[in-house]
Amino acid sequence: MTRLAIRRLACGPWLSLAAAALLLAVLPALFASSAALNFLGFVMVIALAALGWNLLAGYGGQFSFGHAAFFGMGAYAMALLQVRLGLNPWLALPVAVALGGLTGLATGFLSFRAGLRGSYFALVTLAFAEVFRILANAMAFTGGAAGVLVPLRIGAAQFQFADKATFYWVALGFVIAAMALTRLVERSRFGAQLVAVRENEEAARALGVDTVRVKLKAITLSGAVTAAAGCLYAQKSLYLDANIAFGPWISVEALLAPIIGGLGTVFGPLAGTFLLLGLGEGTKTLLATLTGSAVPGADLVLFGALLILAVAFAPRGIMGVVAGAAARIGGAR
Amino acid sequence: MSAPILECRGVTMRFGGLVAIDGADLAVETGEITGLIGPNGAGKTTLFTVISGFQRPSAGRVLFEGTDVTALPAHRRAAAGIARTFQIVQPFAGLDVRENITVGAYLRHAARTEALAHAEAVAERVGLGPMLDRPAAALTIAGRKRLELARALATEPRLLLLDEVLAGLNPSEIRDMIPVIRRIRDEGVTILIVEHVMQAVMQLCDRVHVLAQGRMIAAGRPAEIAADPGVIEAYLGHGAAARMRAHGVAPSEAAVPAAAGGADA
Ligand SMILES: Nc1ncnc2c1ncn2[C@@H]1O[C@H](COP(=O)(O)OP(=O)(O)OP(=O)(O)O)[C@@H](O)[C@H]1O
Numbered sequence: 001m002t003r004l005a006i007r008r009l010a011c012g013p014w015l016s017l018a019a020a021a022l023l024l025a026v027l028p029a030l031f032a033s034s035a036a037l038n039f040l041g042f043v044m045v046i047a048l049a050a051l052g053w054n055l056l057a058g059y060g061g062q063f064s065f066g067h068a069a070f071f072g073m074g075a076y077a078m079a080l081l082q083v084r085l086g087l088n089p090w091l092a093l094p095v096a097v098a099l100g101g102l103t104g105l106a107t108g109f110l111s112f113r114a115g116l117r118g119s120y121f122a123l124v125t126l127a128f129a130e131v132f133r134i135l136a137n138a139m140a141f142t143g144g145a146a147g148v149l150v151p152l153r154i155g156a157a158q159f160q161f162a163d164k165a166t167f168y169w170v171a172l173g174f175v176i177a178a179m180a181l182t183r184l185v186e187r188s189r190f191g192a193q194l195v196a197v198r199e200n201e202e203a204a205r206a207l208g209v210d211t212v213r214v215k216l217k218a219i220t221l222s223g224a225v226t227a228a229a230g231c232l233y234a235q236k237s238l239y240l241d242a243n244i245a246f247g248p249w250i251s252v253e254a255l256l257a258p259i260i261g262g263l264g265t266v267f268g269p270l271a272g273t274f275l276l277l278g279l280g281e282g283t284k285t286l287l288a289t290l291t292g293s294a295v296p297g298a299d300l301v302l303f304g305a306l307l308i309l310a311v312a313f314a315p316r317g318i319m320g321v322v323a324g325a326a327a328r329i330g331g332a333r
Numbered sequence: 334m335s336a337p338i339l340e341c342r343g344v345t346m347r348f349g350g351l352v353a354i355d356g357a358d359l360a361v362e363t364g365e366i367t368g369l370i371g372p373n374g375a376g377k378t379t380l381f382t383v384i385s386g387f388q389r390p391s392a393g394r395v396l397f398e399g400t401d402v403t404a405l406p407a408h409r410r411a412a413a414g415i416a417r418t419f420q421i422v423q424p425f426a427g428l429d430v431r432e433n434i435t436v437g438a439y440l441r442h443a444a445r446t447e448a449l450a451h452a453e454a455v456a457e458r459v460g461l462g463p464m465l466d467r468p469a470a471a472l473t474i475a476g477r478k479r480l481e482l483a484r485a486l487a488t489e490p491r492l493l494l495l496d497e498v499l500a501g502l503n504p505s506e507i508r509d510m511i512p513v514i515r516r517i518r519d520e521g522v523t524i525l526i527v528e529h530v531m532q533a534v535m536q537l538c539d540r541v542h543v544l545a546q547g548r549m550i551a552a553g554r555p556a557e558i559a560a561d562p563g564v565i566e567a568y569l570g571h572g573a574a575a576r577m578r579a580h581g582v583a584p585s586e587a588a589v590p591a592a593a594g595g596a597d598a
């Protein structure tokens with residue numbers, strides 16, 4: 001193979017990402033209503049949280065039920081650093097992301113070094129998130145049950161955007177960055193070792209993989225990415241309380257989206273978030289018009305049904321279905 | 334003769350009340366193929382897990398190239414140059430053959446292109462070249478055994494522990510595999526091999542150690558071992574050697590190979 005051919009092959013994985021970025025960037029031109037832009041912005045926030053979860057669970061096989069801990073840590077840190085310490089949000093952002101990574105590292109240190117796996121690990125992460133939720137709800141520093149308000153100060157320097165499309169583009173930047181990070185991990189030694197840990201820890205150790213270290217690295221990255229989603233959420237809604245930031249809803253959506261979209265893939269979390277939230281919104285609107293009032297919890301029922309369908313019929317998610325179809329078309333030609 | 338690459342001194346492994354290995358001594362000479370044989374449940378695989386660092390022995394020491402590695406965790410021993418295969422194959426089932434081997438190759442090649450190139454070269458060496466893009470889960474038993482070997486080899490070990498890589502293969506597959514193993518030794522990798530297929534042990538090994546009920550009962554050249562009355566008794570039961578002598582059977586021809594072939598099934 002020539003050098004050029006190798007180069008071109010190596011560019012393939014990046015080309016698809018660039019194409020997706022372009023396509024997503026022009027979406028606001030097609031869906032210009034305030035509701036649509038609001039929805040798109042929200043999709044980006046959840047997709048970012050899901051990308052964080054996917055790094056740990058999709059690639060590393062460590063299923064967390066408590067990514068709310070990292071999301072909430074990011075969101076609260078972002079808000080409190082501004083409100084209590086008067087930090088500029090652009091400075092608060094890296095600190096909040098680092099705190100999310102540290103929370104991940106601490107969670108991993110306590111669970112992986114104790115050898116926790118599978119459902120035990122999932123339960124421990126759930127417990128962590130719940131402890132944070134209760135603490136945030138009780139402490140004066142976090143605003144207690146009343147929550148925290150980020151004062152309205154619109155302007156790019158304040159990370160607040162009057163225009164919903166602008167917020168969407170900023171959030172899209174984060175999502176594309178997280179997808180590029182995922183791609184980098186996928187193509188690195190660390191990524192190969194992480195996948196080896198997911199597939200078979202014993203065999204990985206025999207090949208010189210320091211499994212605890214690899215898992216710690218993964219959960220740190222994962223926590224940082226999901227914390228970034230929390231930061232975006234804080235700047236989007238300018239209000240937080242414990243049940244929003246550390247609530248189980250975000251843990252559930254961060255794990256459902258990659259499972260439905262395709263575990264351990266670069267595009268899975270984003271595709272899954274679009275489907276999940278799109279159908280969620282759709283049913284809510286439909287039921288509201290049919291019954292004349294909102295039906296609380298309807299989207300949760302739908303999420304449950306989607307999960308069952310995905311597990312039963314598309315275990316590799318949307319990306320698996322797409323890959324299968326592409327292979328069939330390629331084979332037919 | 335140079336110092337042995339591997340030494341086990343008084344290794345004992347207890348599981349609750351069961352003594353799986355009882356004060357075993359073992360020396361593996363650099364550059365040789367050393368066999369470790371013994372009846373089912375003798376403790377061979379357990380000794381491998383101790384040597385490779387997957388289990389800490391209840392007593393005794395493991396020395397690799399003269400240094401005590403008893404306290405070293407498994408991944409550090411791999412980095413030090415000890416690689417093992419698993420008797421019950423442990424492929425990364427969701428990955429293809431190339432990805433499986435590349436995990437091993439990454440141990441000494443941090444860059445992706447180098448690791449991939451090294452993995453391909455190793456696959457060629459063990460005859461997996463044409464199967465690089467196959468899912469590991471789609472391999473036959475013979476293919477999976479080769480994959481175990483390839484992954485371990487990709488870590489570029491100085492000592493390779495092979496746990497029954499021939500078990501489950503048919504005679505022609507065994508015949509194909511023997512030169513592959515010999516070539517690995519010729520390229521400078523010392524090998525310790527657990528094997529029930531006696532024909533292979535006889536052909537491959539420079540030296541053989543016999544483990545029975547956790548104890549090392551004999552060590553020597555393959556032909557000496559096959560004729561050793563103690564070894565025959567370990568396989569066939571008390572008094573077997575005397576009975577065979579009475580019936581005029583030369584033990585070196587029949588006893589151990591027959592017993593071992595049967596034990597493996
Ligand atoms: N983790 C463990 N816990 C309890 N007992 C064990 C454990 N591992 C091995 N044993 C026991 O130790 C003994 C030795 O087993 P081992 O697998 O080492 O034998 P082996 O010589 O490899 O046998 P085979 O030829 O059948 O592979 C057996 O009685 C086995 O049941």
Ligand SMILES: [Mg+2]
Nearest residue numbers: 377378379420
């Ligand atoms: Mg065994």
